Amino acid sequence: MLNRAKEGQRFGHCRNFVAFKFVFLLLCSPVPTFAADDQWHWVKVGNNFDHAWDIYRGEAEVTINGQQFGAKLFWEDRSGVQLLLTGTIANGRLTVTETVNDSDVGKSIYAGTHTMSKWTVRIASGATGVETINLSNKLSMIGITRTIYK
Secondary structure (H helix, E strand, C coil), rough: CHHHHHHEEEHHHHHHHHHHHHHHHHHCCCCCCCCCCCCCEEEEEEEECCCEEEEEEEEEEEEEEECCEEEEEEECCCCCCCEEEEEEEEECCCEEEECCCCCCCCCCEEEEEEEEECCCCCCCCCCCCCEEEEECCCCCCEEEEEEECC
């Protein structure tokens, strides 16, 4: 009976993680918008021991210069930079250090992917594709995306 309880706990955690990944990917999925800009947007889902998950979001400024990657993730009201990401990008793979501004939280290392999808048909909003960055440090996930209009 004890082994069955342990199995249930293990599979329960697995189901929770799968559900979490699904919600995260849903939040990061490109959704056609009717705003005529290519502004970057971000969402961070983080594990919180007190109440399961914290979710933050806002606009971002992303810089990719050769193999150097940088991003400023602004508070939702754009009152300041909440997170600063710096790192490297090569062959669509990123390694990034996260700094939480105005906090005593230490730096975190994230790894992830950078993808760009171009469509053969322009949709009603004028969008021609999406660009997405997905990062994880095994406890938190950050998604950054923008719609491409060129």
